[in-house]
Amino acid sequence: MLIKRYMVKSMNEAMTRIRYELGKDAVIISQRKIKKPGFFGLFSPRMIEVTAAVENSSKKDNTDNKKQENTLENSIESIKKLMNDQISSSKASPSYSSERKNETDYSYKKEDIRDVKDTTKNQYPSQNNQDYLVKEMREMKSLISKVISGEDAKEKPYENLRKSLINNDIEENLVENIIKDIPLSAEQDIDILKEAIEKRIAVENVDLKGPVVLVGPTGVGKTTTIAKLAGRMALIEKKKVGLITVDTYRIGAVDQLKTYAEIMNLDFKVVITTKEMEDAVKSMEHCDVILIDTTGRSSKNSMQISELRAFVQKVNSDNIHLVISATTKNRDIKSIVEGFKILNYNHVIITKLDETSVYGSILNILQLADKPISFMTTGQTVPDDITIFTKEKIAKLIMGEDNIC
Numbered sequence: 256m257l258i259k260r261y262m263v264k265s266m267n268e269a270m271t272r273i274r275y276e277l278g279k280d281a282v283i284i285s286q287r288k289i290k291k292p293g294f295f296g297l298f299s300p301r302m303i304e305v306t307a308a309v310e311n312s313s314k315k316d317n318t319d320n321k322k323q324e325n326t327l328e329n330s331i332e333s334i335k336k337l338m339n340d341q342i343s344s345s346k347a348s349p350s351y352s353s354e355r356k357n358e359t360d361y362s363y364k365k366e367d368i369r370d371v372k373d374t375t376k377n378q379y380p381s382q383n384n385q386d387y388l389v390k391e392m393r394e395m396k397s398l399i400s401k402v403i404s405g406e407d408a409k410e411k412p413y414e415n416l417r418k419s420l421i422n423n424d425i426e427e428n429l430v431e432n433i434i435k436d437i438p439l440s441a442e443q444d445i446d447i448l449k450e451a452i453e454k455r456i457a458v459e460n461v462d463l464k465g466p467v468v469l470v471g472p473t474g475v476g477k478t479t480t481i482a483k484l485a486g487r488m489a490l491i492e493k494k495k496v497g498l499i500t501v502d503t504y505r506i507g508a509v510d511q512l513k514t515y516a517e518i519m520n521l522d523f524k525v526v527i528t529t530k531e532m533e534d535a536v537k538s539m540e541h542c543d544v545i546l547i548d549t550t551g552r553s554s555k556n557s558m559q560i561s562e563l564r565a566f567v568q569k570v571n572s573d574n575i576h577l578v579i580s581a582t583t584k585n586r587d588i589k590s591i592v593e594g595f596k597i598l599n600y601n602h603v604i605i606t607k608l609d610e611t612s613v614y615g616s617i618l619n620i621l622q623l624a625d626k627p628i629s630f631m632t633t634g635q636t637v638p639d640d641i642t643i644f645t646k647e648k649i650a651k652l653i654m655g656e657d658n659i660c
């Protein structure tokens with residue numbers, strides 16, 4: 256028995272090659288999908304590993320002239336079928352069609368080979384004369400040149416790229432916007448794509464001085480981030496740090512920051528009115544930096560946001576950071592980023608990068624907020640899990656070429 260393994264893109268391709276190389280009596284003994292490494296599979300299509308076997312005797316049989324002709328005819332038919340399939344799959348308009356096609360291909364069984372064999376037999380009762388084969392070859396040549404020139408594929412350019420960006424949670428309008436920056440000839444050029452993504456990332460290494468305010472929805476990590484920043488500046492940079500919180504709504508919320516202030520021996524004040532906020536900031540003028548925590552507000556509640564604005568205005572800070580989690584759903588990002596705009600934030604802090612493995616949300620946040628990233632947080636540990644990544648690193652994260660470790 257002769258056993259051979261093939262790495263192919265589709266079962267059609269496998270069947271064509273198997274029939275050509277091993278003859279019509281070959282049977283498929285195993286098939287499995289292989290995930291090739293690469294830029295989130297974008298430029299390395301999923302392959303199928305197919306193992307086929309044929310009895311030596313039947314292969315020997317194939318050497319007889321008549322059977323050789325049959326094999327050639329079968330191969331021609333299969334190649335034609337393959338070409339036609341490629342053309343019709345590139346014509347299929349709905350996205351993900353090629354993926355579905357692969358799934359269908361993958362479901363081919365041994366019986367399918369027999370089916371095709373039978374069909375080909377019927378199509379070639381006894382026409383193995385030269386003229387017929389020449390005609391067939393011409394037809395094939397025209398199909399091949401159609402596929403190579405990409406004549407039909409032009410109907411849906413950028414399809415793989417578009418799918419990969421959407422799969423990485425980049426919002427659809429932004430995907431189209433990115434694609435506009437990529438010439439068709441560079442559709443598969445990772446460096447050009449990286450450039451287009453980096454262009455949309457803004458990072459600013461902020462020198463934290465004076466009052467610094469953190470705003471954002473509940474639970475995104477504002478208080479934890481303040482504790483991390485305070486820890487870094489007070490313990491490592493030996494700066495004088497003051498803490499203020501207007502986080503008075505939730506029982507325990509004040510205690511959280513108070514505990515950090517006590518551990519790090521920092522000035523700490525809780526404010527309830529805007530007047531108290533003004534006084535607290537004045538009383539900490541001797542500090543290098545005053546970190547101000549706020550109660551999480553719902554971006555949908557404009558009353559709550561206006562109330563917070565009154566506090567923020569009293570601080571008179573040019574260091575206001577919107578805190579938002581990398582795990583935020585796309586439809587919520589818009590309402591958060593827009594809802595908090597009346598607070599005039601000038602930076603964004605993106606938290607919980609450790610809680611996601613897909614980072615398209617970073618681009619969506621930046622696109623909507625139109626402000627640079629000041630910090631990113633990567634875990635719950637105070638003060639370690641806070642960092643500022645470079646644009647290159649963020650682009651690599653988004654493209655799945657890097658991780659946060």
Ligand SMILES: Nc1nc2c(ncn2[C@@H]2O[C@H](COP(=O)(O)OP(=O)(O)O)[C@@H](O)[C@H]2O)c(=O)[nH]1
Nearest residue numbers: 473474475476477478479606607632633634635
């Ligand atoms: N995994 C992870 N959890 C975080 C991060 N930052 C904060 N958290 C957690 O998120 C929860 C809410 O944090 P908190 O600071 O109270 O959020 P706030 O309501 O915005 O002040 C807490 O359990 C934090 O430990 C982060 O970067 N990664």
Ligand SMILES: [Mg+2]
Nearest residue numbers: 477478502508
């Ligand atoms: Mg809090």
